[in-house]
Amino acid sequence: MFKLTAKIEIKGTGKKWEFDKVAEVEITRDTDTLTDTCVLKLPKKVRWQNEEYIPIKRGDEVTVWLGYDDELELAFRGFVTTIGLKTPIEIHCENYMFQLKQKEAKKLSYKSATVEQILRDQELGVQFRVFGEQHIGQYRVTANTVTELLGQLKDQGGIRSFFLIENDTPVLYCGVLFEREAACRQVFATGVNLIDDTQLDTQTAADVKIKVRAISLQPDNKRIRIDVGDADGEKRTLHTYNKTEQELKAWAEQELRRLKRDGLKGTFTTFGAVLIDKLDHIGIKIDGVRRGIYQVQKNVIKYGTGGFRQEITIGQKVAE
Numbered sequence: 001m002f003k004l005t006a007k008i009e010i011k012g013t014g015k016k017w018e019f020d021k022v023a024e025v026e027i028t029r030d031t032d033t034l035t036d037t038c039v040l041k042l043p044k045k046v047r048w049q050n051e052e053y054i055p056i057k058r059g060d061e062v063t064v065w066l067g068y069d070d071e072l073e074l075a076f077r078g079f080v081t082t083i084g085l086k087t088p089i090e091i092h093c094e095n096y097m098f099q100l101k102q103k104e105a106k107k108l109s110y111k112s113a114t115v116e117q118i119l120r121d122q123e124l125g126v127q128f129r130v131f132g133e134q135h136i137g138q139y140r141v142t143a144n145t146v147t148e149l150l151g152q153l154k155d156q157g158g159i160r161s162f163f164l165i166e167n168d169t170p171v172l173y174c175g176v177l178f179e180r181e182a183a184c185r186q187v188f189a190t191g192v193n194l195i196d197d198t199q200l201d202t203q204t205a206a207d208v209k210i211k212v213r214a215i216s217l218q219p220d221n222k223r224i225r226i227d228v229g230d231a232d233g234e235k236r237t238l239h240t241y242n243k244t245e246q247e248l249k250a251w252a253e254q255e256l257r258r259l260k261r262d263g264l265k266g267t268f269t270t271f272g273a274v275l276i277d278k279l280d281h282i283g284i285k286i287d288g289v290r291r292g293i294y295q296v297q298k299n300v301i302k303y304g305t306g307g308f309r310q311e312i313t314i315g316q317k318v319a320e
Helices: 097-101 115-121 146-157 245-259
Strands: 004-011 016-019 024-030 037-041 061-068 071-083 090-094 109-114 127-130 135-140 160-166 169-175 184-189 194-196 200-203 210-217 223-229 234-241 263-271 281-286 289-304 307-319
Touching: 004 071, 024 061, 024 071, 037 061, 037 071, 071 097, 090 097, 097 146, 109 115, 115 127, 115 135, 115 146, 115 169, 135 234, 146 160, 146 234, 194 281, 210 245, 223 245, 234 245, 263 289, 281 307
Parallel strands: 127 169, 184 281, 210 234
Antiparallel strands: 004 016, 004 061, 024 037, 024 289, 037 090, 061 071, 071 090, 109 135, 160 169, 194 263, 200 263, 210 223, 263 307, 281 289, 289 307
Protein backbone atom coordinates (compact mmCIF):
# COMPACT_ATOMS: atom_id res chain seq x y z
CA MET A 1 0.00 0.00 0.00
CA PHE A 2 1.46 3.33 -1.05
CA LYS A 3 1.54 6.18 1.46
CA LEU A 4 0.50 9.62 0.26
CA THR A 5 3.21 12.22 0.82
CA ALA A 6 3.12 16.00 0.56
CA LYS A 7 5.23 19.03 1.28
CA ILE A 8 3.89 22.59 1.33
CA GLU A 9 6.20 25.60 1.59
CA ILE A 10 4.94 29.16 2.05
CA LYS A 11 7.40 32.06 2.04
CA GLY A 12 6.47 35.46 3.41
CA THR A 13 8.62 38.50 4.15
CA GLY A 14 11.56 37.09 6.05
CA LYS A 15 9.67 33.97 7.17
CA LYS A 16 8.97 30.50 5.84
CA TRP A 17 6.44 27.87 6.88
CA GLU A 18 6.59 24.20 5.93
CA PHE A 19 3.95 21.48 6.26
CA ASP A 20 4.17 17.78 5.50
CA LYS A 21 0.44 17.24 5.90
CA VAL A 22 -2.44 18.75 3.97
CA ALA A 23 -6.16 17.85 4.00
CA GLU A 24 -6.79 18.44 0.29
CA VAL A 25 -5.05 19.85 -2.78
CA GLU A 26 -6.57 20.61 -6.16
CA ILE A 27 -4.31 21.94 -8.92
CA THR A 28 -5.50 22.90 -12.40
CA ARG A 29 -3.01 23.13 -15.28
CA ASP A 30 -4.73 24.27 -18.48
CA THR A 31 -3.56 25.54 -21.89
CA ASP A 32 -6.92 27.25 -22.50
CA THR A 33 -6.76 29.51 -19.45
CA LEU A 34 -4.18 32.15 -18.67
CA THR A 35 -3.74 31.14 -15.05
CA ASP A 36 -3.03 27.80 -13.40
CA THR A 37 -4.56 27.53 -9.94
CA CYS A 38 -4.05 25.65 -6.70
CA VAL A 39 -6.46 25.29 -3.77
CA LEU A 40 -5.02 24.06 -0.46
CA LYS A 41 -7.08 22.90 2.52
CA LEU A 42 -4.85 22.73 5.58
CA PRO A 43 -5.47 20.39 8.52
CA LYS A 44 -7.63 21.75 11.36
CA LYS A 45 -4.66 22.01 13.71
CA VAL A 46 -1.91 24.01 12.05
CA ARG A 47 1.01 25.54 13.94
CA TRP A 48 2.28 28.89 12.70
CA GLN A 49 5.37 29.14 14.91
CA ASN A 50 3.40 30.55 17.86
CA GLU A 51 1.71 33.25 15.77
CA GLU A 52 -1.66 34.27 17.23
CA TYR A 53 -3.27 34.82 13.82
CA ILE A 54 -2.72 33.29 10.39
CA PRO A 55 0.51 35.05 9.37
CA ILE A 56 0.40 34.45 5.61
CA LYS A 57 -0.87 37.10 3.19
CA ARG A 58 -1.70 37.72 -0.44
CA GLY A 59 1.42 37.56 -2.60
CA ASP A 60 3.34 35.10 -0.42
CA GLU A 61 5.13 32.47 -2.50
CA VAL A 62 3.75 28.91 -2.39
CA THR A 63 5.41 25.69 -3.55
CA VAL A 64 3.66 22.30 -3.45
CA TRP A 65 5.27 18.88 -3.82
CA LEU A 66 3.15 15.71 -3.97
CA GLY A 67 3.92 12.01 -4.27
CA TYR A 68 3.94 8.55 -2.74
CA ASP A 69 6.25 7.12 -0.06
CA ASP A 70 8.34 10.31 0.24
CA GLU A 71 9.07 10.36 -3.52
CA LEU A 72 7.96 13.93 -4.19
CA GLU A 73 7.38 15.77 -7.46
CA LEU A 74 6.93 19.50 -7.92
CA ALA A 75 3.18 19.99 -8.41
CA PHE A 76 2.72 23.77 -8.20
CA ARG A 77 4.59 27.00 -7.69
CA GLY A 78 2.89 30.36 -7.40
CA PHE A 79 1.45 32.94 -5.03
CA VAL A 80 -1.30 33.25 -2.42
CA THR A 81 -4.35 35.15 -3.68
CA THR A 82 -7.00 34.62 -0.99
CA ILE A 83 -7.15 33.02 2.47
CA GLY A 84 -10.37 31.62 3.90
CA LEU A 85 -11.65 32.58 7.35
CA LYS A 86 -13.13 29.24 8.38
CA THR A 87 -11.42 26.08 9.61
CA PRO A 88 -10.01 24.09 7.91
CA ILE A 89 -8.19 27.01 6.30
CA GLU A 90 -8.56 27.16 2.51
CA ILE A 91 -5.83 28.94 0.59
CA HIS A 92 -6.26 29.88 -3.09
CA CYS A 93 -3.14 30.36 -5.19
CA GLU A 94 -2.24 31.32 -8.76
CA ASN A 95 0.90 30.60 -10.76
CA TYR A 96 3.26 33.22 -12.20
CA MET A 97 0.45 34.85 -14.17
CA PHE A 98 -0.38 36.46 -10.80
CA GLN A 99 2.67 38.70 -11.21
CA LEU A 100 1.67 39.79 -14.71
CA LYS A 101 -1.76 40.74 -13.34
CA GLN A 102 0.04 43.33 -11.20
CA LYS A 103 2.22 44.61 -14.06
CA GLU A 104 0.93 47.70 -15.87
CA ALA A 105 0.81 47.36 -19.66
CA LYS A 106 2.62 49.93 -21.78
CA LYS A 107 0.22 51.71 -24.14
CA LEU A 108 2.01 51.29 -27.48
CA SER A 109 0.89 51.44 -31.11
CA TYR A 110 2.23 49.46 -34.07
CA LYS A 111 1.79 49.84 -37.81
CA SER A 112 2.79 46.21 -38.25
CA ALA A 113 3.49 44.04 -35.21
CA THR A 114 4.23 40.47 -34.19
CA VAL A 115 3.27 38.92 -30.88
CA GLU A 116 6.97 38.53 -30.08
CA GLN A 117 7.60 42.25 -30.60
CA ILE A 118 4.61 43.25 -28.47
CA LEU A 119 5.70 41.02 -25.59
CA ARG A 120 9.32 42.14 -25.84
CA ASP A 121 8.29 45.79 -25.69
CA GLN A 122 6.26 45.12 -22.54
CA GLU A 123 9.48 44.15 -20.72
CA LEU A 124 7.79 41.26 -18.94
CA GLY A 125 10.68 40.36 -16.66
CA VAL A 126 10.19 36.66 -17.53
CA GLN A 127 11.28 34.43 -20.38
CA PHE A 128 8.76 33.83 -23.16
CA ARG A 129 8.41 31.69 -26.29
CA VAL A 130 6.14 32.38 -29.26
CA PHE A 131 5.01 29.49 -31.46
CA GLY A 132 3.89 29.65 -35.08
CA GLU A 133 3.15 32.57 -37.40
CA GLN A 134 1.98 35.34 -35.12
CA HIS A 135 2.09 38.45 -37.28
CA ILE A 136 -0.96 40.49 -36.27
CA GLY A 137 -0.43 43.64 -38.36
CA GLN A 138 -1.60 47.01 -37.08
CA TYR A 139 -2.15 46.91 -33.34
CA ARG A 140 -2.67 49.23 -30.38
CA VAL A 141 -2.22 48.15 -26.77
CA THR A 142 -5.22 49.38 -24.78
CA ALA A 143 -5.07 46.92 -21.86
CA ASN A 144 -4.34 48.12 -18.33
CA THR A 145 -2.27 45.08 -17.30
CA VAL A 146 -0.10 42.57 -19.13
CA THR A 147 -2.50 39.74 -18.29
CA GLU A 148 -5.38 41.78 -19.72
CA LEU A 149 -3.29 42.26 -22.89
CA LEU A 150 -2.75 38.50 -23.15
CA GLY A 151 -6.48 38.00 -22.74
CA GLN A 152 -7.19 40.42 -25.58
CA LEU A 153 -4.72 38.62 -27.85
CA LYS A 154 -6.63 35.41 -27.16
CA ASP A 155 -10.07 36.94 -27.71
CA GLN A 156 -9.05 38.79 -30.87
CA GLY A 157 -6.76 36.26 -32.53
CA GLY A 158 -7.02 32.95 -30.70
CA ILE A 159 -3.49 33.33 -29.26
CA ARG A 160 -3.28 31.32 -26.06
CA SER A 161 -0.81 32.18 -23.30
CA PHE A 162 0.22 30.22 -20.21
CA PHE A 163 3.23 29.47 -18.05
CA LEU A 164 5.33 26.31 -17.92
CA ILE A 165 8.28 25.62 -15.63
CA GLU A 166 11.44 24.83 -17.61
CA ASN A 167 14.66 24.01 -15.76
CA ASP A 168 13.16 25.51 -12.60
CA THR A 169 12.35 28.76 -14.45
CA PRO A 170 8.87 30.05 -15.38
CA VAL A 171 8.49 30.50 -19.16
CA LEU A 172 5.50 32.18 -20.81
CA TYR A 173 4.23 30.26 -23.87
CA CYS A 174 2.19 32.06 -26.54
CA GLY A 175 0.67 30.68 -29.73
CA VAL A 176 -2.20 28.87 -31.42
CA LEU A 177 -0.56 25.51 -32.16
CA PHE A 178 2.25 24.44 -29.85
CA GLU A 179 4.32 22.11 -31.97
CA ARG A 180 7.46 20.97 -30.23
CA GLU A 181 9.68 17.91 -30.10
CA ALA A 182 9.10 15.90 -26.97
CA ALA A 183 9.52 12.28 -25.88
CA CYS A 184 6.44 10.37 -24.76
CA ARG A 185 6.22 11.13 -21.04
CA GLN A 186 4.05 8.17 -20.06
CA VAL A 187 1.81 5.49 -21.59
CA PHE A 188 -1.59 5.05 -19.97
CA ALA A 189 -3.11 1.60 -20.44
CA THR A 190 -6.35 -0.09 -19.45
CA GLY A 191 -5.87 -2.32 -16.41
CA VAL A 192 -2.48 -0.79 -15.59
CA ASN A 193 -2.66 2.91 -14.78
CA LEU A 194 -5.80 4.04 -16.59
CA ILE A 195 -8.51 4.14 -13.93
CA ASP A 196 -11.42 5.54 -15.95
CA ASP A 197 -11.59 5.98 -19.73
CA THR A 198 -15.38 6.38 -20.06
CA GLN A 199 -15.00 10.07 -20.97
CA LEU A 200 -12.78 9.31 -23.98
CA ASP A 201 -14.37 9.21 -27.43
CA THR A 202 -13.13 8.52 -30.96
CA GLN A 203 -13.37 11.21 -33.62
CA THR A 204 -12.17 11.82 -37.16
CA ALA A 205 -11.34 15.23 -38.59
CA ALA A 206 -14.07 14.73 -41.20
CA ASP A 207 -16.67 14.32 -38.43
CA VAL A 208 -15.71 17.57 -36.68
CA LYS A 209 -17.79 20.34 -38.23
CA ILE A 210 -16.09 23.69 -37.66
CA LYS A 211 -16.25 26.93 -39.60
CA VAL A 212 -13.57 29.49 -38.79
CA ARG A 213 -14.29 33.07 -39.83
CA ALA A 214 -11.30 35.43 -39.76
CA ILE A 215 -11.84 39.18 -40.05
CA SER A 216 -9.05 41.69 -40.63
CA LEU A 217 -9.64 45.41 -40.06
CA GLN A 218 -7.64 47.47 -42.56
CA PRO A 219 -6.08 50.94 -41.98
CA ASP A 220 -8.86 52.53 -44.06
CA ASN A 221 -11.44 50.80 -41.79
CA LYS A 222 -12.44 48.33 -44.51
CA ARG A 223 -12.67 44.66 -43.55
CA ILE A 224 -11.35 41.52 -45.19
CA ARG A 225 -13.24 38.36 -44.27
CA ILE A 226 -12.18 34.76 -44.86
CA ASP A 227 -14.16 31.60 -44.06
CA VAL A 228 -12.47 28.20 -43.90
CA GLY A 229 -13.82 24.83 -42.84
CA ASP A 230 -17.36 23.49 -42.99
CA ALA A 231 -20.14 25.80 -44.13
CA ASP A 232 -22.61 24.12 -41.74
CA GLY A 233 -20.15 23.78 -38.84
CA GLU A 234 -19.94 25.44 -35.45
CA LYS A 235 -18.65 28.96 -36.07
CA ARG A 236 -15.50 30.38 -34.48
CA THR A 237 -14.55 34.00 -35.18
CA LEU A 238 -11.07 35.56 -35.07
CA HIS A 239 -10.32 39.27 -35.33
CA THR A 240 -7.03 40.80 -36.38
CA TYR A 241 -5.62 43.90 -38.06
CA ASN A 242 -4.07 44.85 -41.41
CA LYS A 243 -3.55 41.35 -42.76
CA THR A 244 -3.58 40.56 -46.44
CA GLU A 245 -6.11 38.03 -47.69
CA GLN A 246 -3.36 35.39 -47.93
CA GLU A 247 -2.10 36.09 -44.40
CA LEU A 248 -5.65 36.02 -43.07
CA LYS A 249 -6.34 32.65 -44.67
CA ALA A 250 -3.15 31.17 -43.15
CA TRP A 251 -4.20 32.50 -39.75
CA ALA A 252 -7.66 30.90 -40.01
CA GLU A 253 -6.30 27.58 -41.26
CA GLN A 254 -3.92 27.41 -38.31
CA GLU A 255 -6.89 27.59 -35.92
CA LEU A 256 -8.83 25.06 -38.01
CA ARG A 257 -5.97 22.54 -37.75
CA ARG A 258 -6.07 22.88 -33.97
CA LEU A 259 -9.79 22.14 -33.83
CA LYS A 260 -10.17 19.42 -36.49
CA ARG A 261 -8.16 16.28 -35.78
CA ASP A 262 -8.33 12.50 -35.89
CA GLY A 263 -7.97 10.24 -32.87
CA LEU A 264 -9.30 10.30 -29.35
CA LYS A 265 -10.78 13.26 -27.52
CA GLY A 266 -11.89 13.83 -23.96
CA THR A 267 -10.63 13.16 -20.44
CA PHE A 268 -9.38 10.14 -18.51
CA THR A 269 -8.42 9.50 -14.89
CA THR A 270 -5.14 8.03 -13.69
CA PHE A 271 -3.09 7.78 -10.49
CA GLY A 272 -0.91 10.57 -9.13
CA ALA A 273 2.36 8.84 -9.96
CA VAL A 274 4.33 10.73 -12.63
CA LEU A 275 2.70 14.18 -12.67
CA ILE A 276 1.70 15.22 -16.19
CA ASP A 277 2.04 18.81 -17.37
CA LYS A 278 0.51 20.84 -20.18
CA LEU A 279 1.93 20.00 -23.63
CA ASP A 280 3.45 16.73 -22.37
CA HIS A 281 3.20 13.91 -24.91
CA ILE A 282 1.42 10.84 -23.55
CA GLY A 283 0.49 7.48 -25.08
CA ILE A 284 -2.89 5.79 -24.66
CA LYS A 285 -3.57 2.06 -24.94
CA ILE A 286 -7.18 0.88 -24.63
CA ASP A 287 -7.80 -2.84 -24.04
CA GLY A 288 -4.34 -3.67 -25.37
CA VAL A 289 -4.69 -1.58 -28.55
CA ARG A 290 -2.46 1.46 -29.10
CA ARG A 291 -4.57 4.54 -29.79
CA GLY A 292 -1.85 7.11 -30.41
CA ILE A 293 0.29 9.73 -28.68
CA TYR A 294 -1.35 13.01 -27.68
CA GLN A 295 -0.39 16.44 -26.44
CA VAL A 296 -1.91 17.23 -23.04
CA GLN A 297 -4.36 20.12 -23.00
CA LYS A 298 -5.34 20.12 -19.32
CA ASN A 299 -4.67 18.26 -16.07
CA VAL A 300 -6.60 18.55 -12.81
CA ILE A 301 -4.58 17.05 -9.94
CA LYS A 302 -6.54 16.00 -6.83
CA TYR A 303 -4.90 14.90 -3.60
CA GLY A 304 -6.56 14.10 -0.28
CA THR A 305 -8.69 11.61 1.61
CA GLY A 306 -10.10 10.32 -1.68
CA GLY A 307 -6.61 9.43 -2.91
CA PHE A 308 -4.23 10.95 -5.43
CA ARG A 309 -5.59 11.28 -8.95
CA GLN A 310 -5.03 13.12 -12.24
CA GLU A 311 -7.87 14.00 -14.61
CA ILE A 312 -6.12 14.52 -17.95
CA THR A 313 -7.72 16.14 -21.00
CA ILE A 314 -5.96 15.33 -24.25
CA GLY A 315 -5.41 17.72 -27.15
CA GLN A 316 -4.03 17.14 -30.63
CA LYS A 317 -2.66 13.78 -31.73
CA VAL A 318 1.07 14.02 -32.41
CA ALA A 319 2.00 10.46 -33.37
CA GLU A 320 0.61 6.98 -33.86
